[in-house]
Amino acid sequence: MLDLKFIREHPDLVKEGIRKKGGADHVDEIVKLDGQRRALLQEVEVLKNRRNIVSSEIGHSKKEGKDASSALTEMETVKNQIRTYDDELRQVEEQLNLLMFQIPNVPHPSVPVGTTPADNSEISRWGESPVIDFIPKPHWDLVAKLDIIDFERGVKVTGAGFPIFKGKGAKLERALINFFLDEGVARGYKEIQPPLLINAVSAKGTGQLPDKEDLMYVIPNDDLYLVPTAEVPVTNILRDEILNEKDLPIKYCAYTPCFRREAGSYGKDVRGLNRVHQFDKVELVKFVHPGVSYNELESLRVDAEALLQKLGLHYRVLLMCTGDMGFTQSKKYDLEVWSIGQQRWLEVSSISNFEAFQARRMNIRFRPAGGKPEFVHTLNGSGLALPRVVAAILEHYQTPEGKVIVPKILHKYTGFEIIG
RNA sequence: GGAGAGGUGCUAGAGCGGUUGAAUAGGCCGGUCUCGAAAACCGGUGUGGGCUUUAUGUCUACCGAGAGUUCGAAUCUCUCCCUCUCCGCCA
Numbered sequence: 270m271l272d273l274k275f276i277r278e279h280p281d282l283v284k285e286g287i288r289k290k291g292g293a294d295h296v297d298e299i300v301k302l303d304g305q306r307r308a309l310l311q312e313v314e315v316l317k318n319r320r321n322i323v324s325s326e327i328g329h330s331k332k333e334g335k336d337a338s339s340a341l342t343e344m345e346t347v348k349n350q351i352r353t354y355d356d357e358l359r360q361v362e363e364q365l366n367l368l369m370f371q372i373p374n375v376p377h378p379s380v381p382v383g384t385t386p387a388d389n390s391e392i393s394r395w396g397e398s399p400v401i402d403f404i405p406k407p408h409w410d411l412v413a414k415l416d417i418i419d420f421e422r423g424v425k426v427t428g429a430g431f432p433i434f435k436g437k438g439a440k441l442e443r444a445l446i447n448f449f450l451d452e453g454v455a456r457g458y459k460e461i462q463p464p465l466l467i468n469a470v471s472a473k474g475t476g477q478l479p480d481k482e483d484l485m486y487v488i489p490n491d492d493l494y495l496v497p498t499a500e501v502p503v504t505n506i507l508r509d510e511i512l513n514e515k516d517l518p519i520k521y522c523a524y525t526p527c528f529r530r531e532a533g534s535y536g537k538d539v540r541g542l543n544r545v546h547q548f549d550k551v552e553l554v555k556f557v558h559p560g561v562s563y564n565e566l567e568s569l570r571v572d573a574e575a576l577l578q579k580l581g582l583h584y585r586v587l588l589m590c591t592g593d594m595g596f597t598q599s600k601k602y603d604l605e606v607w608s609i610g611q612q613r614w615l616e617v618s619s620i621s622n623f624e625a626f627q628a629r630r631m632n633i634r635f636r637p638a639g640g641k642p643e644f645v646h647t648l649n650g651s652g653l654a655l656p657r658v659v660a661a662i663l664e665h666y667q668t669p670e671g672k673v674i675v676p677k678i679l680h681k682y683t684g685f686e687i688i689g
Numbered sequence: 690g691g692a693g694a695g696g697u698g699c700u701a702g703a704g705c706g707g708u709u710g711a712a713u714a715g716g717c718c719g720g721u722c723u724c725g726a727a728a729a730c731c732g733g734u735g736u737g738g739g740c741u742u743u744a745u746g747u748c749u750a751c752c753g754a755g756a757g758u759u760c761g762a763a764u765c766u767c768u769c770c771c772u773c774u775c776c777g778c779c780a
Contacts, residue, residue, distance in 0.1 A: 310739050314749045321749090324761040328707035337760080344760040511736090642736080 270629045271372050273365075277303055286375035289382050289591035295368040302365040309361060313354035320347050370479060374626040376591045377563070377600040383590030390590070392602070395574065396583035398609050403669040407610035408660040409541035412438065414671050415689050420541070430531070430539070430546035432656075437688045441662075441675070442549060444682030445655055446524050449551035449576060453522030453652055456572050458553055461523040463502035466493040471505040474631035476597040486528045495528035499552035500649045504627060507556060511642050512635040518557040518565060522652065525550065542656035543615065549655040555648040556633065559625065562646035563600070566622040570602050573618045573652045579678045582661050583607040585614065599624045602650075606657060610664035615657040620650030663688075 276283050280296050287294045323340050330337040381390050412418040417438025423431040434442045454460050472478040472494055477485060486495040496502060503523045512519065527550050531539075538544055553572060557565045570586070577584045589601040601621040605614035625644035628634070634642035666674040672689030680686055 307739065310749085314739065317750085318748060320760080325708070327760050332707080341760055348760075 270369055270626060271374070272625070272629065273299075273303060273369065276300065276372070283372060283375060287373060289376055289380075290373050290594065290596075291384065291592055292373055292596075293371060295371055299365060299368050299372070302361055302368070306358065306361050306365060309354055309358045313351060313358060316347055316351045316354065320344065320351060323347070373596045374599050374623065376594060376598075377622070379588075380594065380600050381588065381590045382592075384592035385590075386593055388590035389587045389593055389603070392586045392588050394583075394585045395578060396581065396607075398583050398607050399665055401609075401669075405609045405664055405667060406671065407541065407608075408663040411610070411663050411667055411671060411673065412541075415673070417441070417688060418542070428546070430544070432542065432545055437683070437685060438659075440683055440685075441659065441679070441688070442655060444679045445658060446549055446551060447682050448579075448679060449652055450522060450524055452576055452579070453551060453553060453572070456575075458520040458522035458572075461499075461503055461506070461521045463496075463499060463506070463523055463525060465496050465502075465525055466491075467496055467501050467505070468493055471501055471508070474505050474508055475501045475627055476595075476630070477501060480596070483532055484529055486530060496525055497529050498527050498550065499523040499525040500554060503552060503554045504647055504649065505631060507633045508631040510633060512556065512633070512645065514558070514635050514637055517635060517645065518555050518561075520556075521554045523552050523554070525552070527654075537611075542660045543611075545656055551652050553650050553652040556628075556645045557648065558635070559643065559646045562622050562624060562648060565646075566600060566602075566620065566648055569648055569650045570604075570620050573604055573620055573650050576653055577604065577606060577617070577658075580658070580662065580676050581678075582658070582665055584617070595621070597621075597623050597626050599626070604651075604653075606661040608657075608661055608664055610660075610667070615661060617653045617657045617661070618651040621648060623647045623649075 271283065276296060276299055280300055284294055284296050287296070323344055327337045327340050327344075330340070381388060383389070409420070415438070417435055419433040419435055423429075423433045426433070450460055466488065469478060469492065472485070477494075477497060485497050488494065502525075503521050506521070507519070526547055528547050531544055531546060534544055542548075553569060555565055555569060574584070574586070584604055584606045587603045587605060589603055594601050598621040601619060603616050604618035604620070606617045608615050624646050627647045628644040633645050633647070635645050636642050662676060663673050666676065668674065668689075670689070672687055675683050675686050675688065
């Protein structure tokens with residue numbers, strides 16, 4: 270959510286942002302409703318002031334045993350007027366609120382303007398695709414032969430998109446989770462184990478609700494949702510709090526499974542581990558001083574990149590264009606790892622600055638020295654999402670015989686150096 | 690799941706229809722005292738919204754959330770949420 274005052278004072282900037290990102294433009298309507306709201310507020314507050322004064326006069330009269338009937342008559346009118354104005358005000362505010370939730374975050378000036386993935390700009394590449402003298406297999410062929418990930422039986426147990434990790438596959442998964450968490454902690458993030466179910470208020474805070482309900486699994490009996498990402502529970506930890514300025518930045522890292530319905534996906538995008546309904550992810554979340562949030566975005570990117578570098582995987586960094594950015598983001602990088610078996614890039618991390626957009630929804634503030642509370646800026650990034658990293662490792666480190674060499678950094682976590 | 694108690698400011702804790710935005714204590718900030726500190730004493734210490742001559746300004750709202758009764762609600766009523774105690778169930 271944006272600041273109403275900001276929209277009032279800079280409607281053109283907000284419209285410009287909407288134009289770049291795409292979506293409905295309700296700015297004029299908001300400005301109009303805001304005007305109505307303030308006019309009504311002025312009227313009703315004068316009446317409320319009158320009510321308070323007369324009420325206390327009645328109190329005094331009664332105490333002294335005097336007659337207060339004329340005051341009581343006046344109050345009858347005032348009371349009804351207040352009721353009328355309050356009703357109208359409530360309607361205007363409800364409508365205003367509804368529209369406010371439909372205004373996307375304003376993209377940062379450094380974000381390229383565009384509408385399709387082709388408009389994203391590649392910032393850098395790291396590493397190289399391995400040089401091999403055989404035809405690399407895609408991971409789904411490798412895992413079937415090695416019997417470390419079982420897609421078919423996952424279908425039996427739950428449905429498509431719920432893979433079963435077995436033996437060294439399961440151990441590799443656990444090794445990566447531990448590796449990612451340890452690296453996060455070493456870089457100053459506090460490890461968090463959040464709830465895996467979230468309520469509607471939390472989902473609204475980070476922006477999954479009201480518009481993206483379709484991406485989450487719902488628990489109707491208890492009015493809860495399965496976490497689509499650790500971002501939701503972890504960011505909401507500090508909801509409705511005023512933080513000490515000296516405690517910023519606050520950095521959390523958390524491993525959770527993530528549950529996504531991914532309705533409407535199909536084809537090669539969902540083959541194997543490319544897109545599944547349940548997957549593991551370590552998420553990095555920061556609450557920072559607004560003045561430094563873009564520096565913090567860069568360091569968050571560095572934190573995530575370090576993981577891929579230590580795994581020795583070839584990857585590239587994309588700066589996402591306005592149209593390819595989410596509703597809540599001001600600026601976003603994606604990390605894409607090279608899949609040699611599929612000959613394509615796979616997204617393994619999404620690193621975003623939300624500025625005050627989420628903080629305003631969640632009411633997360635800090636107290637500047639001697640001043641009024643201000644909203645923090647929130648950021649998050651995957652560090653990292655497991656399935657495609659696993660896919661890339663299996664494909665990148667495969668041998669001609671269909672075995673897989675485990676990256677050295679993981680040896681102490683896996684306890685083995687080769688799969689097969 | 691059953692029975693009971695309760696949710697008040699940074700914290701503890703009064704208030705249970707009328708100068709209560711809220712006693713009192715602690716904390717925190719500032720001051721006096723001191724070579725310095727402690728103690729003692731004095732003063733200050735919430736958030737959102739509106740208005741304007743943007744100010745040691747003013748109005749309004751906020752005592753778990755929402756609705757209601759009343760001229761007037763932290764105080765009474767209803768619904769919901771949460772916490773605690775006991776019982777039941779249980780990794």
